Structures are given as structure tokens and as C-alpha cells.
Amino acid sequence: TANGPSTFCSGDSVLLSSSYPNGNTWTPTGNTSSSFYATSSGTYTVTYTDANGCTATSNPITLTVNPSPPAPIVNPQGPLIICADGVIQLYSNTSGGNVWSPNGETTDTIMVYTPGNYYVVNSSGPCPSAASNIVTVNLGSNPNPPVISLTGTDTLYCSSASSYQWSLNGNPIQGATGQFYVPTANGSYSVYVTNEDGCGTMGEPYEFTLNELTYLEGPEWIIAPNPASNLLTVLWKNNSRAKIQVLDIQGKLLISQTSTSGNENLDKGNVQPIKVIVSR
Template identity: 25%
Template sequence: MRNFTFIGFIVFFASVINFTYAQTISTPSLGFTQACASPSFNTYYTTFSFSADIAASGSNQFTIELSDANGSFANGQVILKTNAGQYNISPATVQFSLPSDTAGESYKIRVKSSSPSATSVGSVSFPAYYKIQDSPFTINNLIGTAAFCAGGSYLLTIDNPGTGDNDSPLKYPSLTFNWYRETSSTTSTLVGSGETFNVTSAGTYYCETNYGSCTSDSYSNRVTISEASSGTSSEISSSLGNPYCSAEGATTLSTINADAYQWFKDGKKIDGATSQTYVTDESGTYSVSIDLGQCSTTASITLETSGFTSSIDVDETNSIQEGEALTATVTTTANNPTFQWYLNNNLISGAAGNSYTAAETGDYKVVVTQTSGCAASEEFLFSLFVTEPFPDVSNIPNIISPNGDGINDTWTIPVEYTSGSNTEVIIMSAQGKVVHQTNNYLNNWPENQIDFNEINPVYYYIITTANNAVKKGSITVVK
């Protein structure tokens, strides 16, 4: 009995000695709790210990294996193989990177040695994702509203390639997506997954690339979807906002996706405007009738420009007499406006205010520029000429002879009725047709040749002064 016990003890001791000196690799420890890799960051570390016989091998290579997303190594893959003899001091810390198709919550790694052969157990599980696309993207062609008829649905899709510089995640086949419905301004609930989502309940929806517990900038714009019925209204969005800066060019008006459209401006039908969008550079009230198939709806927007309005207090054509001057003043709503005045297209040095006193004949121009906010400009043109002093005649003539001889060619009346007196002068034909009407008479009628043969035409005048004194009479035109 004693011999049997002693032999059993010898066998057990030998087994312990053999295990103690067998090649072993400890469970790898991780220098992270989750791995959120990207093209700009993909560096991770693991530390493990190994037995003396592995350390003594000058030809040994360590291999780092990554499991599948469920932690199984049956379909695992090698993510690193060290050089022969590179690590011969235990413990060792090894750097590795994740494959670009990594996406899951329960990955593990394990370590193998080649000489002698040994395999560690798997590490603790960890979430790992390679964020191959990590920027905002668009859905629904960046149109922020949509509608479906009662009892129907609306299909939201990820744009590919989308609009503008949209980096569509659909260009990366390994990615998956989650769809959310907002429940408040700060909360949302997961409602679906996939490249599309069929909406059957009104609300605001958006999509995110599924990077699990990793934070990411790969998310879409919001789309507010309503349930429509005939007679309800929808929305119109402006690509440049509203008000919009007209200096940036035309803005694109967009409405919900539908079967057919008809656009209107200020209540009038716009011929040919029958698509989902309408491009315009004019302010006004725009509306669109929308055919959703099973029902119809409308939408409207009052489009405003963030430019400015201006006016000038002189006429396009102005006259002064020798020695006089004309002061032109601009009134504007522009933010921080600047003013540039020109004479015959030449910049007038020192003229930078909102008014300018002109004494020279010629063509004037003033350019008003808004320098804060929406950059925009507006210009006004006017001309100035000097007239000969009006002759101070005492009576209103009743005969003129416009034959070009320089004598009695125009109807010249006393200066008390001419320009500057605020007197209204009306000249009518014998048939009662008004041929000339002004509050600034320049002794210049007729301005155009009057053709007649033998019968001298007769015209009639009415002169009404500022204090409502009226003078009437006739004018006979002779050769």
C-alpha cells in the first residue's frame, strides 16, 4: 500500500514539473476598453507574458489574431506577425492595427507563438469599429420636409453620392446604418436599420452610420415628415435661406417629394414650373400645388432678400442755368454703406458721402454698396445739362413757327410759369389729346417736328400755378 502511494506521488510531481516548464502565453491584456479606429488613427497595444522556453527561441514569431464580431476565432484573422526573435523578454507589449471592415461589439484577440507552438486564451471582449466614413451625409436629397397621404408611407433613403460634396457612406459596402425618430429636442429612439427606412408615422427622422458604442460624425440631416390629406399645407425651403442674399445669385426653392407640381408667384401660375424645385432671384410670395397621388397639398413661402433698398431725389434728366448747381442725395437702408460718385464714368475724387452737388454738365452715376452682412450694390444714373436763361417775355404767345430758323421755334412763356415755379403746363391737340404735360416747363415745346400741309394746326394750353391760378388759351402753329 505504501509503495503504491509513493509511486502515485512521483507521477503527480512529474506532471506538475512538466506543466511548469511547458510553453505558455498569458491572457493578453488590452491598453483600451473599446477600439474606434479611423484612417487618421489606428494604433492599439496589447501586453502578454510568455514562458522561458518561448523566450529562449531565437526564431520564434508571435502572431496576433482577431476574432469575429461575436468573439469566435473559428473565422478569425491574423492582424500582426512579429519578426523572428523580435520579442524575447517577457512580458512584451505589441502594437497592432484593426482591419478596415471591423464592426462589432464583442471582439477578442489572442496571441500565438511559432517556436515552440503555443496559443493564449482570448482576451476580454471589446467593441471595435473602423470608421472608414466619419463625416455628415445627406438623406432625402437634403430636403428637410416630406409628407405621405393618410394610410400610406414615405421612403427615406441615403443619398449616393448626394448633393455638393456629400461623402455618402453608401460608397463603403462594409457599413451598416441605424434610423432614429426624435422624441424631443435632445432625445431620440431607434426605429430601424438598413440603407432605407419606410416611414409610416409623422415625425422627424435621421440616420447614423452604425459604429456601435463609438462616437462618430457620420450622421445625416433631419427630415420632418407629416401625414397629409387634401387641404393641408406643407413647406417650401430656400437653398440660400430666407431672407437670402441676392448678391450670391439665385436661390433654389424646394418642396416635398411628390408625383406632380405647379408653382405660382404672387398668385399667378408660372408656366413650365412643374418640378420639385424652382430657381429664382426675385423676392415675392411663392406657392406650389403638390399632387401626392392619393391626396394633394400646398406649400408657400414669402421670399425676402437680405439686400437693401435705396432711392435718389433727382430725375434721370436735369437742367440748371449757368452758375447754378444740383444737389443729389441718396437715401438707403444698406448696412455700413459706401458711396462712389462718377462723372462720365470717371470716379470723382473725394466724393464719398450720400449726397453730391453737381455743377458740370454730363452723365452722373452713384454706386451704393452694403459692406456688412450680405454684400450687394445698387447704382443710380442721372444727367445734367445747363440751359440758356429763359427770356423774360411779358405775354403768353399764341403763335409759334417751328421751322428751324431760331426765331419763335418753341412756345416761350413768361419765366413765372417755367421750371422752378411749380406750375403745371398742359398742351392739348384740337381733338383734346394731351401732347405735353409737365410741372417743369423748359420753354421747349414742341420737341418734335409738327408736320402739316395747308391748314395751320391749333393747340390749346392750360397753365395752373402753384396757388391754383389758371390761364387758358390757344397756340397756332405756322410755317
């Protein structure tokens, strides 16, 4: 007898039992116990042999094993980080029949708002698939809002972060992705920063007004013009020896030279804006 349905899914089994405790031989497996778990499709019989060598064969039982579909694959594969008030989209590579855990959604794609372990089973056929890969979603921490400060007379900077994007009046500034930024126009400047988790935040804007001076003056030098043209002039008030460095707004070094006295004409090319560092 079969103690269970004769049709079952791959990975399951059914218990076949003989009415005799001993003297059994099962076909086609050759098993000699009084019962065993069958896991394959086929027609099964059991032959009983008594002490005198007489035999009797049971009625046949036909078993059918339905195959399970391949296990789905969930992408993107983890571990992943979700930021506060953020969302992550997970999708199955199978179309239709998806049942997600732990939330029970039945769509091909789900939106994840909370941390946890997520996987999907495909139930489109008579038998469910094995579970997909498990994607772990962890909760990331948002960075502290950045505080913008003014250094010198023309440069904005903010606290350290993994990445930066400066904006003017709410519009991102192309290429302004460093900790420092030299404004080229009056307005409201803000910066969006991210941390190592990839989570980001924006701080309070900084109202900036351009320096109206046509030159910059230090204790021993004058730099003109301001704003800079292609040719930059450094005028020394006294005979001095100093190092002059010219950088673009991303911090790339354009010019580095040592001056001893007189006027220095520096051809920086058509790069705007720039930062000039004079050091002894």
C-alpha cells in the first residue's frame, strides 16, 4: 500500500508498505524491508516469499514525480544597505508565480522599505521551486547634515564625507564634487554629502556674495586680476622667496613654482575658477 498520494513533487517521497513484516522483495528497487520511502517515478510491486519458498506478488502501484521548476534568482544580490526613508527594488528572474518571503507578495518585483532577509519561491507549476538566493538588506545610517563655512575670502568648504555634490540655488553644479568649492556667482550654495553606507543628506544653504576686489592682497604680495584671466600676475612687495601653487576647483595642481622677487606671470590657461596658494 502507498501511505500518501501517488503523485508528488520532486524532493518529496511516499511510504510504500507490505502487509508482511519479513520475506519481502520490492521491484524495481530490490529493497527487502517491510516498507520504504519511494522518491522516483515508476511502477512498484512487492513479492513475498514464505518459509517453503512459495511466493506471492502484490498489486502494482504507479508513482509519478512532478519536476520542480528551477529556483529563481533575486537581483541585485546582497548584502545591500537601505538608508533611512529609502527604498530598494528587488526582482526575480522568473515571470509569474513568484511568492516572496517574508512579506508574501506575488509580483515579479518588490519594493523593500525595511531591513531583513528576502527570497522568493516560484509556484507557477504543480510543484513549487526551491527557494532562491537570500538577499540580506541592512539598515544604513544617514550622515550628519553638512555645515558649510567660508575659508579665506572666496572658498566654501564643508565637513569631511565620502562624496560631495555642490548646488547653486538648488541646481547641481557640474564637476563640483570636492570638499572645497570656489563660487563664481552670488547665490545660495548647498552641498549634498554621502557616507560610507552610501546614505546622504543636505545641510542648510550658505548665502555667498563675491568679493568685489579686482585683486587679492597679502602681507608680502598682490595677485591680480580677480577674477583671474588666462594670465595671472603675482607682484612681490619685498624681495621674498615663496612657493606659488595654482589649483582648479577639484584640487588638481595646474602650476607649481618658486619665486624669488619681482613680478611673476603665470599662464594658467582657460580654467575658471582657480585657487592660488602662496607659502613661504
